[in-house]
Amino acid sequence: MNKSKNYCKNKVLNNKPIIGSWIQIPDPVSAEIMSRAGFDFIAIDTEHGIMDLETVSNIIRSIESINKKVIPMVRLAGNEYSVTKRYLDAGAKGIIVPFVNSKTDAEEMIRSAKYYPDGERGVGFCRANNYGVDFEEYVAEANENIFVVAQIENIKAIENIDQILSIPLIDAAFIGPYDISASMGIPGQLNHPKMEDAISTILNKGKEYKKVVGTHVVAPDPSEVKQRLKRGFNMIAYSIDTVMLSQMCKKGLEQIWS
Numbered sequence: 001m002n003k004s005k006n007y008c009k010n011k012v013l014n015n016k017p018i019i020g021s022w023i024q025i026p027d028p029v030s031a032e033i034m035s036r037a038g039f040d041f042i043a044i045d046t047e048h049g050i051m052d053l054e055t056v057s058n059i060i061r062s063i064e065s066i067n068k069k070v071i072p073m074v075r076l077a078g079n080e081y082s083v084t085k086r087y088l089d090a091g092a093k094g095i096i097v098p099f100v101n102s103k104t105d106a107e108e109m110i111r112s113a114k115y116y117p118d119g120e121r122g123v124g125f126c127r128a129n130n131y132g133v134d135f136e137e138y139v140a141e142a143n144e145n146i147f148v149v150a151q152i153e154n155i156k157a158i159e160n161i162d163q164i165l166s167i168p169l170i171d172a173a174f175i176g177p178y179d180i181s182a183s184m185g186i187p188g189q190l191n192h193p194k195m196e197d198a199i200s201t202i203l204n205k206g207k208e209y210k211k212v213v214g215t216h217v218v219a220p221d222p223s224e225v226k227q228r229l230k231r232g233f234n235m236i237a238y239s240i241d242t243v244m245l246s247q248m249c250k251k252g253l254e255q256i257w258s
Contacts, residue, residue: 006093006145008041008071009171012212017229020073022216022240024049028062030241035066041147042070043237046087047077047098057090057127064091071147079105081120084112089126094147096174101156103163109150110169114143118169147171149214149235153179158198165209172212172235175202203232220244 020041153176206213214235
């Protein structure tokens with residue numbers, strides 16, 4: 001069995017699920033607090049969050065300073081070579097790429113994330129290799145250690161799921177349920193039969209191609225996470241920092257005034 005320095009990859013290689021969370025608050029303090037909780041990964045949201053590269057770099061530094069077994073991942077805003085490599089150079093141990101709808105999209109993701117000969121990621125001194133101090137070691141191991149996740153969030157992606165998941169260097173498929181439902185004309189209807197069929201298709205194809213299959217449980221509901229694990233998901237993003245903060249504040253006030 002292969003062994004990686006990426007703890008998330010090692011867990012899934014050993015058939016263990018990984019549970020992480022999502023960050024939208026553009027401050028290292030939120031990441032520091034969440035890193036102490038013991039998540040397997042924390043995804044920093046640059047698609048819908050209000051963060052720039054410098055902020056993300058500081059958040060990654062905060063995560064690593066607390067617990068090196070918590071993998072800092074970046075949910076990218078798009079599938080752009082010039083952007084992807086910069087977040088990896090900043091120290092991200094994984095990327096979650098939105099709207100991977102075709103084989104071409106998947107190949108572009110790999111081109112951006114992997115060094116030669118697997119891809120064309122630019123090589124240079126950066127924070128990820130300790131500004132050159134660990135250059136040779138990092139470059140030699142990065143292709144194995146970076147966790148590459150394709151977001152499946154459109155009916156087109158489901159139609160092309162075999163072409164996407166057959167690419168060996170993709171580690172995981174991550175379902176974007178709201179976008180999938182919207183692309184099928186049933187926005188937000190997550191329990192619709194069409195959604196059930198779509199999710200079953202992705203889970204079955206994940207098993208066929210031996211890929212991790214993930215999803216986001218936005219509400220901080222442990223029972224729903226357990227249901228998803230029983231269904232076959234083995235990568236769960238548990239809620240979002242903003243949602244957990246909002247709901248706990250609201251719940252507390254409701255109890256105070258009841």
